[in-house]
Amino acid sequence: MDQTSYIEISKSAYKHNIKYLRKIVGKDVRISSVVKGNAYGHGVEMIVPLAEKAKINHFSVFSASEALDVFKVASPKSDIMIMGYLSDEQLEWAIENEIEFYVFDIERLELALALAKRIGKPARIHLEAETGFHRTGIEYDLLPQVVGLLKDNIAHFKFEGLCTHYAGAESITNFYRVMKQIQEYRRFVRYFNRHELKPNYRHTAGSAATLTYSQSVMDMVRVGIAQYGFWPSQETYIYQFKRNQAKGSDLKRVITWKSRVMTIKEVDSGDFVGYGTSYMANKKVKIAIVPVGYANGFSRSLSNTGRVLIRGKRVPVVGTVTMNTMSVNVTDIPNVQPGDEVVLVGKQKRLSISVASFSEMSNQLNYQTLARLPGNIPRYIVH
Numbered sequence: 001m002d003q004t005s006y007i008e009i010s011k012s013a014y015k016h017n018i019k020y021l022r023k024i025v026g027k028d029v030r031i032s033s034v035v036k037g038n039a040y041g042h043g044v045e046m047i048v049p050l051a052e053k054a055k056i057n058h059f060s061v062f063s064a065s066e067a068l069d070v071f072k073v074a075s076p077k078s079d080i081m082i083m084g085y086l087s088d089e090q091l092e093w094a095i096e097n098e099i100e101f102y103v104f105d106i107e108r109l110e111l112a113l114a115l116a117k118r119i120g121k122p123a124r125i126h127l128e129a130e131t132g133f134h135r136t137g138i139e140y141d142l143l144p145q146v147v148g149l150l151k152d153n154i155a156h157f158k159f160e161g162l163c164t165h166y167a168g169a170e171s172i173t174n175f176y177r178v179m180k181q182i183q184e185y186r187r188f189v190r191y192f193n194r195h196e197l198k199p200n201y202r203h204t205a206g207s208a209a210t211l212t213y214s215q216s217v218m219d220m221v222r223v224g225i226a227q228y229g230f231w232p233s234q235e236t237y238i239y240q241f242k243r244n245q246a247k248g249s250d251l252k253r254v255i256t257w258k259s260r261v262m263t264i265k266e267v268d269s270g271d272f273v274g275y276g277t278s279y280m281a282n283k284k285v286k287i288a289i290v291p292v293g294y295a296n297g298f299s300r301s302l303s304n305t306g307r308v309l310i311r312g313k314r315v316p317v318v319g320t321v322t323m324n325t326m327s328v329n330v331t332d333i334p335n336v337q338p339g340d341e342v343v344l345v346g347k348q349k350r351l352s353i354s355v356a357s358f359s360e361m362s363n364q365l366n367y368q369t370l371a372r373l374p375g376n377i378p379r380y381i382v383h
């Protein structure tokens with residue numbers, strides 16, 4: 001094995017998280033498992049089967065190539081939804097393979113309907129409403145045109161969903177903006193109702209909205225980060241913690257990322273470790289080299305700030321993280337040896353390294369760090 005690190009995916013933690021989310025949304029709301037970014041670094045081929053075992057049969061991705069990755073491992077009974085980019089050729093592929101996709105402008109709607117007509121299969125569309133996020137979405141003013149197109153092509157599409165996305169439901173700062181978006185979304189729903197076009201699923205909530213705005217939980221939720229055991233923000237965690245205190249439940253991390261000590265060396269007081277001068281030993285220290293660097297998903301910005309676990313102890317990264325290695329200070333671990341397990345993310349004995357702590361305490365960086373875990377790190381399912 002020439003891979004220098006590996007990832008363990010906990011089946012029981014995943015199952016626990018789905019149960020937790022199921023309790024919050026109730027039994028009648030469909031949960032779509034968001035598996036874009038290679039299932040937030042966890043590995044699509046790992047997560048899709050686990051999700052299906054937990055009775056999830058809807059998967060959301062950003063692009064056609066991600067949809068193809070899910071398509072290869074998912075049960076034929078599961079549905080796949082593309083929330084973002086599709087080229088014209090890929091749109092044809094999606095319709096042929098009954099993949100659902102977002103429609104956020106008139107051009108795509110026209111093309112989807114025309115292709116569906118030619119192929120002879122209905123396009124499974126989710127209309128995305130512009131409610132104030134101002135990224136993608138159809139403006140309310142365009143609805144007469146949309147409805148006209150739909151009515152003219154009634155046999156060539158399935159109205160699978162009417163959806164939108166909130167601009168920061170994980171922070172109370174955005175409370176009024178999110179509330180306005182909910183109101184605006186309801187206008188869209190009423191418009192389609194008046195024109196007797198009823199979406200199969202009204203869906204607006206990602207993890208944060210699911211956990212904190214119960215009115216945003218409609219017919220389906222699109223849950224990404226929470227199913228992997230991460231809170232979208234500290235605020236979201238506190239909100240749920242206060243509500244669920246009695247039950248004492250929490251999300252559980254699904255991922256553990258591990259490597260091994262490659263070699264150990266002593267460095268004298270006054271010597272520098274690694275490139276340049278960013279770390280100078282101020283006494284005699286023992287350094288362990290770990291064969292994981294920024295090319296392997298361990299950010300260079302963790303130079304002199306990251307932490308890893310060895311023999312149940314938390315030890316600091318010293319010097320700069322290089323392309324394929326990092327150095328950690330193991331002076332305080334008496335029997336450390338080459339081959340010892342190193343935990344980069346996750347638990348070892350009683351301690352744990354969360355992605356958040358290792359990515360500078362910012363929750364947004366959870367998403368980024370996870371998504372950057374290279375696809376070629378071996379991944380294993382564990383209990």
Ligand SMILES: *Cc1c(COP(=O)(O)O)cnc(C)c1O
Nearest residue numbers: 034083165206207222223224225
């Ligand atoms: C990524 C994404 C989600 C999931 O977000 P989480 O915060 O990870 O739950 C939901 N909806 C859309 C449109 C997304 O792009």
